[in-house]
Amino acid sequence: MLIVQKYGGTSVGDLERISSVASRVIKTKEEGHDVVVVVSAMSGETNKLISYAEHFSKNPNKRELDLLLSSGERVTSALLSIALNELGYNSIALSGRQAGIYTNDTHTSARIEKIDSSKIKNHLNQGKIVVVAGFQGFTKDENVSTLGRGGSDLSAVAIAGALKADLCEIYTDVDGIYTTDPRIEKSAKKIDKISYDEMLEFASLGAKVLQNRSVEMAKKLNVNLVTRNSFNENEGTLITKESEIVEEPIVSGVALDKNQARITLRGVVDKPGIAAEIFSKLATNNINVDMIIQNVGQDGTTNLGFTVPENELEKTKEIMSKLNASSDLEFDRAVAKVSIVGVGMKSHSGVAATAFNTLADENINIEMISTSEIKISMIVDEKYGELAVRALHSAYKLGE
Amino acid sequence: MLIVQKYGGTSVGDLERISSVASRVIKTKEEGHDVVVVVSAMSGETNKLISYAEHFSKNPNKRELDLLLSSGERVTSALLSIALNELGYNSIALSGRQAGIYTNDTHTSARIEKIDSSKIKNHLNQGKIVVVAGFQGFTKDENVSTLGRGGSDLSAVAIAGALKADLCEIYTDVDGIYTTDPRIEKSAKKIDKISYDEMLEFASLGAKVLQNRSVEMAKKLNVNLVTRNSFNENEGTLITKESEIVEEPIVSGVALDKNQARITLRGVVDKPGIAAEIFSKLATNNINVDMIIQNVGQDGTTNLGFTVPENELEKTKEIMSKLNASSDLEFDRAVAKVSIVGVGMKSHSGVAATAFNTLADENINIEMISTSEIKISMIVDEKYGELAVRALHSAYKLGE
Numbered sequence: 037m038l039i040v041q042k043y044g045g046t047s048v049g050d051l052e053r054i055s056s057v058a059s060r061v062i063k064t065k066e067e068g069h070d071v072v073v074v075v076s077a078m079s080g081e082t083n084k085l086i087s088y089a090e091h092f093s094k095n096p097n098k099r100e101l102d103l104l105l106s107s108g109e110r111v112t113s114a115l116l117s118i119a120l121n122e123l124g125y126n127s128i129a130l131s132g133r134q135a136g137i138y139t140n141d142t143h144t145s146a147r148i149e150k151i152d153s154s155k156i157k158n159h160l161n162q163g164k165i166v167v168v169a170g171f172q173g174f175t176k177d178e179n180v181s182t183l184g185r186g187g188s189d190l191s192a193v194a195i196a197g198a199l200k201a202d203l204c205e206i207y208t209d210v211d212g213i214y215t216t217d218p219r220i221e222k223s224a225k226k227i228d229k230i231s232y233d234e235m236l237e238f239a240s241l242g243a244k245v246l247q248n249r250s251v252e253m254a255k256k257l258n259v260n261l262v263t264r265n266s267f268n269e270n271e272g273t274l275i276t277k278e279s280e281i282v283e284e285p286i287v288s289g290v291a292l293d294k295n296q297a298r299i300t301l302r303g304v305v306d307k308p309g310i311a312a313e314i315f316s317k318l319a320t321n322n323i324n325v326d327m328i329i330q331n332v333g334q335d336g337t338t339n340l341g342f343t344v345p346e347n348e349l350e351k352t353k354e355i356m357s358k359l360n361a362s363s364d365l366e367f368d369r370a371v372a373k374v375s376i377v378g379v380g381m382k383s384h385s386g387v388a389a390t391a392f393n394t395l396a397d398e399n400i401n402i403e404m405i406s407t408s409e410i411k412i413s414m415i416v417d418e419k420y421g422e423l424a425v426r427a428l429h430s431a432y433k434l435g436e
Numbered sequence: 437m438l439i440v441q442k443y444g445g446t447s448v449g450d451l452e453r454i455s456s457v458a459s460r461v462i463k464t465k466e467e468g469h470d471v472v473v474v475v476s477a478m479s480g481e482t483n484k485l486i487s488y489a490e491h492f493s494k495n496p497n498k499r500e501l502d503l504l505l506s507s508g509e510r511v512t513s514a515l516l517s518i519a520l521n522e523l524g525y526n527s528i529a530l531s532g533r534q535a536g537i538y539t540n541d542t543h544t545s546a547r548i549e550k551i552d553s554s555k556i557k558n559h560l561n562q563g564k565i566v567v568v569a570g571f572q573g574f575t576k577d578e579n580v581s582t583l584g585r586g587g588s589d590l591s592a593v594a595i596a597g598a599l600k601a602d603l604c605e606i607y608t609d610v611d612g613i614y615t616t617d618p619r620i621e622k623s624a625k626k627i628d629k630i631s632y633d634e635m636l637e638f639a640s641l642g643a644k645v646l647q648n649r650s651v652e653m654a655k656k657l658n659v660n661l662v663t664r665n666s667f668n669e670n671e672g673t674l675i676t677k678e679s680e681i682v683e684e685p686i687v688s689g690v691a692l693d694k695n696q697a698r699i700t701l702r703g704v705v706d707k708p709g710i711a712a713e714i715f716s717k718l719a720t721n722n723i724n725v726d727m728i729i730q731n732v733g734q735d736g737t738t739n740l741g742f743t744v745p746e747n748e749l750e751k752t753k754e755i756m757s758k759l760n761a762s763s764d765l766e767f768d769r770a771v772a773k774v775s776i777v778g779v780g781m782k783s784h785s786g787v788a789a790t791a792f793n794t795l796a797d798e799n800i801n802i803e804m805i806s807t808s809e810i811k812i813s814m815i816v817d818e819k820y821g822e823l824a825v826r827a828l829h830s831a832y833k834l835g836e
Contacts, residue, residue: 051491058492088515091451092458093522100521100529104514107507114504115488121500122493129500134578178534 037202038070038160042170042192045079046209047266048112054078057207057266058119061165065125070160072199074170074192075116077108098143102172102182105144106132109169109188117167127165130156132172132180137191139173145184148173148191151198160199168195186247193250197257204259207266208245212273213238215434216290221426223435227288228271231278234288235261237377237411241291251275278379286380286387287432292425293373294418296326297349298403299342299356302364306338314340314359321355323348327373327406327413341404343373343415371403372421375413376428388412394431400424437602438470438560442570442592445479446609447666448512454478457607457666458519461565465525470560472599474570474592475516477508498543502572502582505544506532509569509588517567527565530556532572532580537591539573545584548573548591551598560599568595586647593650597657604659607666608645612673613638615834616690621826623835627688628671631678634688635661637777637811641691651675678779686780686787687832692825693773694818696726697749698803699742699756702764706738714740714759721755723748727773727806727813741804743773743815771803772821775813776828788812794831800824 041064043057057073064071085104089096110131117129136152159166170188173181183190189206196204211226213235218224230238232255239248245263254261254275264272278284304310311330318325328342344352346369356365381387391412395402400423404415416424429435441464443457457473464471485504489496510531517529536552559566570588573581583590589606596604611626613635618624630638632655639648645663654661654675664672678684704710711730718725728742744752746769756765781787791812795802800823804815816824829835 051488055492085511088451088511089518092455092515092519096518097521097527100514100517103529103531104511104518107510110507111485111488111504114500115492117500118489118496118504119492121497129503131503131580180531 038072038199039064040072040074040192040196040199040201040204041207042074042188042205043076043207043266044188044209045076045082047207048075048116049079051115054112054115054119058116058123060266061116061120062123062125065165071165072156072160072195072201073116073165073167074188074195075109075112075167076170076188078112081108081111099179102143103180105182106169106172106180109171113167113169120165120167125165126163127167128159129167129169130159131169132191133174135166135168135195137173137194139175139181139183141175141177141179141181143179143181146173146175146181148183148194151194153195153198156195156199186250189246189250190253193253193257193259193261196259197253202260203262204254205262205264205272206246206250207264209265209267210245210263211265211268211270212263213245213275214289216425216429217292220292220422221429221435224429225435226270227273229274229276229281230288231281231379232275233278233410234377234379235275237375237408238289238291241293241373241375241377246275284380285378285432285434286384287376287378287434289377289434290425290428290432291375291377292421293375294421295346296343296371296373296415297346297352297367297369298371298415299344299352300366300368301340301356302366303333303337304340306333306336311340314356317355317359318344318352321351323352323355327404327415329404329406343371343404370418371415372418372424373413373415374421374424374428375411376432377411379410381410381412390431391428394427395424398423398427438472438599439464440472440474440592440596440599440601440604441607442474442588442605443476443607443666444588444609445476445482447607448475448516449479451515454512454515454519458516458523460666461516461520462523462525465565471565472556472560472595472601473516473565473567474588474595475509475512475567476570476588478512481508481511499579502543503580505582506569506572506580509571513567513569520565520567525565526563527567528559529567529569530559531569532591533574535566535568535595537573537594539575539581539583541575541577541579541581543579543581546573546575546581548583548594551594553595553598556595556599586650589646589650590653593653593657593659593661596659597653602660603662604654605662605664605672606646606650607664609665609667610645610663611665611668611670612663613645613675614689616825616829617692620692620822621829621835624829625835626670627673629674629676629681630688631681631779632675633678633810634777634779635675637775637808638689638691641693641773641775641777646675681779684780685778685832685834686784687776687778687834689777689834690825690828690832691775691777692821693775694821695746696743696771696773696815697746697752697767697769698771698815699744699752700766700768701740701756702766703733703737704740706733706736711740714756717755717759718744718752721751723752723755727804727815729804729806743771743804770818771815772818772824773813773815774821774824774828775811776832777811779810781810781812790831791828794827795824798823798827800827
């Protein structure tokens with residue numbers, strides 16, 4: 037097999053950790069696989085470099101920032117390759133450019149445009165373990181670019197796609213994806229397999245293991261992703277095509293997001309363009325609106341509710357007060373979003389009814405509801421968030 | 437004018453120092469000059485990275501080591517460029533590759549083979565201040581290379597040569613070249629102008645400001661070098677062609693090297709090839725032999741004396757004892773080398789006689805003498821080293 041392994045910042049957090057990564061890479065190689073390793077900067081390094089840059093400028097020149105930030109991953113890749121060579125394994129460290137990762141020129145959040153896979157392949161054909169500095173590429177003007185948040189994951193997935201690798205393992209400090217947060221519900225179980233779409237829902241609900249960009253790319257390039265823990269030998273969670281998952285559970289997991297605030301406008305004049313005006317104003321101010329619910333009100337007016345991240349509530353208040361769209365504006369930061377995710381919902385009826393009944397049985401009032409094909413999200417009073425999660429986790433028998 | 441400025445590790449030692457460098461660069465730009473800045477890694481960074489590499493291997497893979505070490509200068513160049521841009525000056529940071537510095541593939545001590553000066557020129561033509569990461573280049577295989585000790589100076593001189601710059605300023609933490617070490621002789625004066633050849637002699641005598649490789653390259657490329665102190669506004673020392681120095685002093689300076697050990701072999705059989713055998717054996721063991729003196733002895737034998745750096749004496753002893761070249765082998769680590777340097781010697785007689793008389797007047801015995809066209813070196817008892825320097829400094833009126 038050809039396996040791409042990506043190790044994040046805590047997995048290469050210090051020199052001992054890099055040694056430990058070297059052992060794991062060698063173990064994979066010894067099992068007969070070809071290995072490409074993608075590494076992040078040692079944890080703390082990127083933040084240190086950013087703080088250096090911010091010493092000189094609140095808004096550092098992005099091209100130079102990329103030259104600066106790319107050095108962290110180069111250091112890790114060189115060190116890991118030195119360690120592998122010392123242990124008797126022919127290895128080569130490659131910068132983003134040397135690995136043939138071409139991006140557009142949107143510095144600090146560049147998009148990968150093309151991977152010249154011949155560069156890595158040549159080294160693999162010579163039996164080498166290829167270590168690639170993650171998070172970076174280069175532009176057609178030969179400038180160094182970086183890919184933004186979660187960039188090393190993107191590097192790994194893109195390389196796995198370009199090489200048609202059998203597996204792309206993403207190593208972090210957690211075992212994988214859980215049916216819910218184990219700190220809330222002790223019976224939470226690690227999920228063995230999950231579909232790309234479910235993972236996308238989990239990621240947008242705040243699961244920190246993988247970011248949406250990487251999962252989307254894996255889906256597009258048909259890359260089998262596995263998230264694993266570099267601190268133990270446990271099997272991780274495989275993220276793959278829906279068709280690969282033979283026995284789908286109806287619901288895969290339950291997620292809780294307490295970083296939500298609810299805004300309610302009552303008595304909005306019900307004429308075309310009002311909602312557009314509100315939400316385009318919020319968008320130009322970079323407010324991330326999550327759920328939006330509109331209900332018919334009285335006398336030709338309508339009630340509009342939506343949620344934003346709690347830390348954007350103050351800014352939202354300010355913008356809304358200027359709009360004068362309604363005389364009746366309510367804000368509530370004490371809300372939580374509870375979501376259930378599962379591809380099985382598509383083919384099973386009654387999933388939503390079970391959720392609503394479960395919360396009713398616990399006397400939890402549902403303030404807002406929003407559904408997608410594979411997700412049901414409910415806004416409840418923040419103090420009932422954990423209780424709602426435990427009740428739903430049990431209702432869908434996720435701990436069994 | 438087009439000015440290349442190079443700032444060493446202490447000159448960019450922390451963020452405050454980098455700000456101070458930015459001010460100096462801007463001052464030069466505001467005086468109407470085009471400026472190319474070459475920077476070293478922040479002091480301590482390169483050693484830190486080397487220690488990381490040595491954690492994994494006593495003999496790290498040199499190609500990977502170069503990828504690792506080159507990151508230090510990239511960080512400094514990016515930070516300085518961010519600072520300049522923030523202060524309103526259009527600036528661009530370039531890696532060795534982006535600056536068009538091609539080297540051979542002798543990793544960790546690569547030689548510059550070619551500079552594609554169009555790359556820097558294009559940016560200069562757009563009015564930019566160009567900041568280049570020193571110490572690094574790239575090979576025809578597109579690997580990152582580093583230039584070894586004093587590498588950033590080399591980068592600066594090579595760039596100045598390729599761009600036909602009017603001046604190449606090397607900033608360190610000392611004012612320039614002195615007639616002798618001011619800690620030994622208080623009347624020591626900074627030299628305003630000195631020829632390449634004299635500077636080469638001073639450098640080989642241990643003057644730390646510039647290394648021979650850089651001076652040799654400056655001489656070859658006809659680059660006017662100035663060493664200056666980045667911590668003050670003092671004028672430095674100009675190192676230039678002999679013909680540019682109108683009024684040459686006969687002697688430019690006096691140097692002391694206490695890191696010397698003397699080896700004497702008496703009664704060496706005087707037949708061809710004996711000296712060759714000894715010195716090729718020492719050379720293959722990387723012993724840096726400095727002075728070599730051979731005198732006729734008695735009965736067809738010869739006396740051979742030479743000096744090596746004190747820290748290589750033990751190794752030298754070991755090698756010499758195996759050679760069995762002589763039954764009479766003496767070692768003396770308590771010696772010092774006192775040297776006078778000056779291009780004026782070429783055209784003035786009596787310079788050596790003055791030196792010998794001066795030491796005789798102080799009752800200092802001269803144990804070995806070695807001369808070149810512009811240098812006279814004398815080995816004396818180590819305890820008289822400083823006295824000899826002061827006496828010679830006064831004899832040639834260097835403090836006046």
